[in-house]
Amino acid sequence: MSSIDLKEGVREYWDRQSCGTDIAVSEKHSQEYFEEIEQYRYDVEHEIMPFAQFSRWHGKKVLEVGVGAGTDFLQWVRSGALAHGIDLTSEGIENVQHRLEVYDLECEDLRIGDAENIPYEENSFDLVYSWGVIHHSPDTPKALGELVRVAKPGGRIKIMVYNRRSPYVVYKYLRWGLLAGKPFKSIKSIMAEHQESPGTKAYSIHEFKNLLLQHPVRIVSIDAPATYYDLLPDKPAPARWGAYVLTFLMGLKRCGWFLRAEVEKKA
Numbered sequence: 001m002s003s004i005d006l007k008e009g010v011r012e013y014w015d016r017q018s019c020g021t022d023i024a025v026s027e028k029h030s031q032e033y034f035e036e037i038e039q040y041r042y043d044v045e046h047e048i049m050p051f052a053q054f055s056r057w058h059g060k061k062v063l064e065v066g067v068g069a070g071t072d073f074l075q076w077v078r079s080g081a082l083a084h085g086i087d088l089t090s091e092g093i094e095n096v097q098h099r100l101e102v103y104d105l106e107c108e109d110l111r112i113g114d115a116e117n118i119p120y121e122e123n124s125f126d127l128v129y130s131w132g133v134i135h136h137s138p139d140t141p142k143a144l145g146e147l148v149r150v151a152k153p154g155g156r157i158k159i160m161v162y163n164r165r166s167p168y169v170v171y172k173y174l175r176w177g178l179l180a181g182k183p184f185k186s187i188k189s190i191m192a193e194h195q196e197s198p199g200t201k202a203y204s205i206h207e208f209k210n211l212l213l214q215h216p217v218r219i220v221s222i223d224a225p226a227t228y229y230d231l232l233p234d235k236p237a238p239a240r241w242g243a244y245v246l247t248f249l250m251g252l253k254r255c256g257w258f259l260r261a262e263v264e265k266k267a
């Protein structure tokens with residue numbers, strides 16, 4: 001599949017439903033709908049708040065790449081950041097527009113845009129933030145280069161991508177490789193075919209560090225603490241016990257499904 005077709009596949013997938021909205025039962029775009037999504041997200045994904053540190057960016061120029069339904073984007077606006085956001089899909093952008101209206105909030109700029117061609121000038125932002133996005137884009141290294149390009153010298157870039165060395169990925173291999181009678185199926189194809197939009201990738205900490213170091217950045221932190229998803233909460237007890245053991249063996253701070261990296265753009 002060409003990169004253009006793949007990107008169209010990614011857009012179609014996320015245009016059907018923005019990330020994290022499937023748990024809501026209230027009427028779409030109502031305040032209750034958005035609050036269900038927000039409460040669930042921060043109850044389950046404890047890794048976001050301490051990483052993003054929303055309130056520390058008050059008055060700063062922030063760009064979020066891949067806003068999705070806008071739960072984190074709302075936190076930038078509430079924190080008084082000069083919030084700019086892009087997403088590949090109109091579904092995501094409409095969700096965020098409704099969300100801001102519901103709370104009578106305004107952002108600086110919100111538009112459809114591609115992480116691989118970010119529609120802002122270089123050296124524009126104090127912080128560029130992107131949670132769970134660039135591993136979905138066909139040319140992830142290009143998207144990473146764009147996040148760095150638009151950050152100001154001395155500015156920060158905070159990124160989450162999926163971690164290939166996690167119990168969640170082991171589960172995916174068992175489900176779509178071994179137990180599907182395809183023990184030689186690679187993790188790369190399992191991720192590309194069975195993890196959300198087509199072509200999704202996952203990186204080890206070492207691989208992602210090497211990708212980051214191809215750019216003029218200093219690594220501030222890089223980690224992957226064990227997540228809710230690694231503990232397979234909706235699977236039968238033996239699978240959950242196995243996941244607990246694996247989590248300890250693989251390292252509590254390095255095995256999580258969410259690989260978080262914060263870097264500073266060199267001046």
Ligand SMILES: C[S@@+](CC[C@H](N)C(=O)[O-])C[C@H]1O[C@@H](n2cnc3c(N)ncnc32)[C@H](O)[C@@H]1O
Pocket residue numbers: 010011014015018019020065066067068069070071086087088089092113114115116130131132133136137138
């Ligand atoms: C897993 S969701 C994450 C959304 C949001 N950051 C969150 O954490 O809820 C992935 C999002 O990335 C967006 N996306 C994928 N490829 C993109 C690209 N090349 N440019 C901009 N957004 C992209 C999708 O439209 C989707 O909204």
